Amino acid sequence: GAVVSQHPSRVICKSGTSVKIECRSLDFQATTMFWYRQFPKQSLMLMATSNEGSKATYEQGVEKDKFLINHASLTLSTLTVTSAHPEDSSFYICSARDPLAGLSDTQYFGPGTRLTVL
Amino acid sequence: QKEVEQDPGPLSVPEGAIVSLNCTYSNSAFQYFMWYRQYSRKGPELLMYTYSSGNKEDGRFTAQVDKSSKYISLFIRDSQPSDSATYLCAAAYGQNFVFGPGTRLSVLP
Numbered sequence: 001g002a003v004v005s006q007h008p009s010r011v012i013c014k015s016g017t018s019v020k021i022e023c024r025s026l027d028f029q030a031t032t033m034f035w036y037r038q039f040p041k042q043s044l045m046l047m048a049t050s051n052e053g054s055k056a057t058y059e060q061g062v063e064k065d066k067f068l069i070n071h072a073s074l075t076l077s078t079l080t081v082t083s084a085h086p087e088d089s090s091f092y093i094c095s096a097r098d099p100l101a102g103l104s105d106t107q108y109f110g111p112g113t114r115l116t117v118l
Numbered sequence: 119q120k121e122v123e124q125d126p127g128p129l130s131v132p133e134g135a136i137v138s139l140n141c142t143y144s145n146s147a148f149q150y151f152m153w154y155r156q157y158s159r160k161g162p163e164l165l166m167y168t169y170s171s172g173n174k175e176d177g178r179f180t181a182q183v184d185k186s187s188k189y190i191s192l193f194i195r196d197s198q199p200s201d202s203a204t205y206l207c208a209a210a211y212g213q214n215f216v217f218g219p220g221t222r223l224s225v226l227p
Binding site: 004006032034041042043044049091093095106107108109110111112114 | 150152154159160161162163164167206208210213215217218219220222
């Protein structure tokens with residue numbers, strides 16, 4: 001199946017700093033990528049949908065100025081958490097659709113990034 | 119009412135048992151249905167993908183969809199401790215993709 005990577009897998013930062021998380025599709029070109037966050041023992045919460053070459057579409061309640069998303073190429077999307085605070089500590093997971101795969105309506109997930117803001 | 123509902127569990131079964139995981143959905147527009155497995159602190163992994171009513175089997179896993187009752191199921195035969203994880207169902211149509219909250223499963227040796 002399609003492979004999606006994320007970097008870093010874990011990051012610890014001080015309050016007020018910005019953190020960038022990368023999501024890459026390794027063996028396919030992803031026109032659409034998704035960013036989720038997940039709190040412990042809770043389900044995935046979609047934050048935004050990222051389309052290559054255009055602005056991301058954010059879900060209601062997600063601050064677009066705080067969570068900056070850039071999808072500059074067909075294999076890379078980045079999420080930047082700006083001025084991070086302890087309440088931003090969470091597990092961030094990206095996913096991607098492979099438009100050329102038979103399972104065009106499914107999503108392939110990255111391994112996730114655990115962010116801890118001190 | 120949430121679009122996709124799923125009992126969060128936790129569900130504990132002995133090794134070797136048959137596990138039944140279920141979801142219901144409310145939007146009849148959903149056309150594709152998926153099951154993902156998520157181990158602790160890992161990203162979800164696609165297990166099964168179906169798009170029509172009926173059964174689809176893959177090894178010890180069987181996915182079942184009943185569009186008339188808007189009900190989807192995942193059966194795990196001969197469950198193993200390594201099956202202990204959270205299982206998420208998902209339903210999709212077009213650009214719309216909705217996850218259930220997930221069911222935590224523990225298979226006890």
